Amino acid sequence: xxxxxxxxxxxxxxxxxxxxxxxxxxxxxxxxxxxxxxxxxxxxxxxxxxxxxxxxxxxxxxxxxxxxxxxxxxxxxxxxxxxxxxxxxxxxxxxxxxxxxxxxxxxxxxxxxxxxxxxxxxxxxxxxxxxxxxxxxxxxxxxxxxxxxxxxxxxxxxxxxxxxxxxxxxxxxxxxxxxxxxxxxxxxxxxxxxxxxxxxxxxxxxxxxxxxxxxxxxxxxxxxxxxxxxxxxxxxxxxxxxxxxxxxxxxxxxxxxxxxxxxxxxxxxxxxxxxxxxxxxxxxxxxxxxxxxxxxxxxxxxxxxxxxxxxxxxxxxxxxxxxxxxxxxxxxxxxxxxxxxxxxxxxxxx
Amino acid sequence: xxxxxxxxxxxxxxxxxxxxxxxxxxxxxxxxxxxxxxxxxxxxxxxxxxxxxxxxxxxxxxxxxxxxxxxxxxxxxxxxxxxxxxxxxxxxxxxxxxxxxxxxxxxxxxxxxxxxxxxxxxxxxxxxxxxxxxxxxxxxxxxxxxxxxxxxxxxxxxxxxxxxxxxxxxxxxxxxxxxxxxxxxxxxxxxxxxxxxxxxxxxxxxxxxxxxxxxxxxxxxxxxxxxxxxxxxxxxxxxxxxxxxxxxxxxxxxxxxxxxxxxxxxxxxxxxxxxxxxxxxxxxxxxxxxxxxxxxxxxxxxxxxxxxxxxxxxxxxxxxxxxxxxxxxxxxxxxxxxxxxxxxxxxxxx
DNA sequence: GCTCGGCGCTTTACCGCTTCACCGAACGGG
DNA sequence: CCCGTTCGGTGAAGCGGTAAAGCGCCGAGC
Numbered sequence: 001x002x003x004x005x006x007x008x009x010x011x012x013x014x015x016x017x018x019x020x021x022x023x024x025x026x027x028x029x030x031x032x033x034x035x036x037x038x039x040x041x042x043x044x045x046x047x048x049x050x051x052x053x054x055x056x057x058x059x060x061x062x063x064x065x066x067x068x069x070x071x072x073x074x075x076x077x078x079x080x081x082x083x084x085x086x087x088x089x090x091x092x093x094x095x096x097x098x099x100x101x102x103x104x105x106x107x108x109x110x111x112x113x114x115x116x117x118x119x120x121x122x123x124x125x126x127x128x129x130x131x132x133x134x135x136x137x138x139x140x141x142x143x144x145x146x147x148x149x150x151x152x153x154x155x156x157x158x159x160x161x162x163x164x165x166x167x168x169x170x171x172x173x174x175x176x177x178x179x180x181x182x183x184x185x186x187x188x189x190x191x192x193x194x195x196x197x198x199x200x201x202x203x204x205x206x207x208x209x210x211x212x213x214x215x216x217x218x219x220x221x222x223x224x225x226x227x228x229x230x231x232x233x234x235x236x237x238x239x240x241x242x243x244x245x246x247x248x249x250x251x252x253x254x255x256x257x258x259x260x261x262x263x264x265x266x267x268x269x270x271x272x273x274x275x276x277x278x279x280x281x282x283x284x285x286x287x288x289x290x291x292x293x294x295x296x297x298x299x300x301x302x303x304x305x306x307x308x309x310x311x312x313x314x315x316x317x318x319x320x321x322x323x324x325x326x327x328x329x330x331x332x333x334x335x336x337x338x339x340x341x342x343x344x345x346x347x348x349x350x
Numbered sequence: 351x352x353x354x355x356x357x358x359x360x361x362x363x364x365x366x367x368x369x370x371x372x373x374x375x376x377x378x379x380x381x382x383x384x385x386x387x388x389x390x391x392x393x394x395x396x397x398x399x400x401x402x403x404x405x406x407x408x409x410x411x412x413x414x415x416x417x418x419x420x421x422x423x424x425x426x427x428x429x430x431x432x433x434x435x436x437x438x439x440x441x442x443x444x445x446x447x448x449x450x451x452x453x454x455x456x457x458x459x460x461x462x463x464x465x466x467x468x469x470x471x472x473x474x475x476x477x478x479x480x481x482x483x484x485x486x487x488x489x490x491x492x493x494x495x496x497x498x499x500x501x502x503x504x505x506x507x508x509x510x511x512x513x514x515x516x517x518x519x520x521x522x523x524x525x526x527x528x529x530x531x532x533x534x535x536x537x538x539x540x541x542x543x544x545x546x547x548x549x550x551x552x553x554x555x556x557x558x559x560x561x562x563x564x565x566x567x568x569x570x571x572x573x574x575x576x577x578x579x580x581x582x583x584x585x586x587x588x589x590x591x592x593x594x595x596x597x598x599x600x601x602x603x604x605x606x607x608x609x610x611x612x613x614x615x616x617x618x619x620x621x622x623x624x625x626x627x628x629x630x631x632x633x634x635x636x637x638x639x640x641x642x643x644x645x646x647x648x649x650x651x652x653x654x655x656x657x658x659x660x661x662x663x664x665x666x667x668x669x670x671x672x673x674x675x676x677x678x679x680x681x682x683x684x685x686x687x688x689x690x691x692x693x694x695x696x697x698x699x700x
Numbered sequence: 701g702c703t704c705g706g707c708g709c710t711t712t713a714c715c716g717c718t719t720c721a722c723c724g725a726a727c728g729g730g
Numbered sequence: 731c732c733c734g735t736t737c738g739g740t741g742a743a744g745c746g747g748t749a750a751a752g753c754g755c756c757g758a759g760c
Contacts, residue, residue: 014480016716027740032718042738059480063422064716066413067745074461093443100464109474111424112462114450128459130364130409237642267646274648292587296617297647298624366746377710382748390708414746417715
């Protein structure tokens, strides 16, 4: 080989705690302890070590750290939604924002994977955990009899379920009381005089959809309202529009509709206007989840407001507690609050 | 504490190659070689090892692997936006969806951190790279004279910049031609007869905002249109509304407005309607970036459509190429296409 | 017949860090 | 003055992999 040695600059040997130890004149162990704030090192030594580490530009090798049994300082979240749909839903970005805020304060990072279905999501958790890439997991979009729950339980991966305790098994839940909010909304609409209330729901199969379905039906029954079928959607504007059209063209047209998210509600508003209905005179609308969207349309939508950012933060905080080995029973967030705006009013006089 | 012992199941010791080796009756090294497709293992042994690995549910420990010099199989993305704003912008979730899709096909994961400013973003990259947590990075929201560019260059971290080459230095850019799209839009509006076109832009300081500003100004000059001031916003609905109000109440009220994102455009539509203007009769609106939002409002908005999902996918693919050590010049995506809808029409007869 | 080379596998030696067991010196109470 | 404690610190032993070198064994070539 007469080839010139490749220009591959030498891998730039990074400084290790051994280097620091040699320079300062102490053992590796002391350096490790000093850098991790562990006891057993005098303040003077600690300071010297800090200085040398700084000037060497030392960065600890987390691989080695993880190998010796320390934490990975990351938690995993596998989102099971068709990737293209995520963009439309403010919910997840807000949730992630809240999660991130808490994690970054603890210097934890978030491993995020968007997967097509729950099996692949489970695979991701399994891989991350197996590789010791994460110390804990967050689970969302809980389904009835969700296979991921027993699987994660068995793996022994500290997990926080963002969803109702009824589906979280022995995993730790962080949830809000959707049933109460549903009931409150129905009562509010009934108080305005509505007797035919429609519901455009989210994906069947999701635990919270079922809970809202039940609470909605129960509330209607209790208040003696005419039962209307609930229409399920995939949360997109298209399906929201279709569902609304279906409800409004049925013989028992509702005078009010409760939507499971903001996107379907906004789409529903457009459909109503297309059909020549004036909101809220002819039709009242309520959106679940408030977002800038609801206030940007005319009329602004009455919405079930909750602080999703805080919700995510609570979940992250609970997970960190769990990872630290401290006991926690989970966290019940505030129920969403009804924020009346311009899209609700008494029904038209029969 | 008379509390029942917590369900904390034991840390669930995971199988290692040593376990497999013991069971199969070979050395760790043979297992390692077999599992990695290295030569030096007979097919028979290889098969036995595969079987045992499978039934043990073996997952290789990437920490140990990384320690011995292999890849981390992850890339990093630090988003520098106030966390609360993310939820409102479909752009990022779509982008992340596209990135994720490509990464997950390659079994790469995405390390995501939402940070408050660019310095902290840089810190995240530095930490990840130092810890060998990532093999490459994605950079977004490029600023003029962005300090992160030289820093990442110096670190030697393979990086793809999602943004115009003019700001990406020696890093690999993936971009689309915003200037062309801006010009096309102005020409379209001018062809309709508009002579006073307003612009509600994004954050000053971002490279793509500046590029659009320049292209917009140049197009107006070339076409001999009346110059109007560009109003900058932070992409939120509130600022979009304020900017629109300012433009519409100015003595030189524009007859058409071009917005830098969908949220501000939708907010602008509401403001126009509040002020008693009918869109598109009295005012034409164009949104940059199409999303379900633009089609859910009335009238549906004329928008600059681009496939953000694909954009993210291209970026991820380019980064993987870079990481693999194969050469790449970056990738120029299609320029956004103008999709005319109901929000644009000729201006009112003067 | 003896060397040589390749195959299939093992042994050895780390990678950088943490945990564990232990140790000497200083201190302080009885 | 002695003994138990605390403090500040050390050395060795891995964590789970991988790279490199070594080692029988076999068939081929001179």
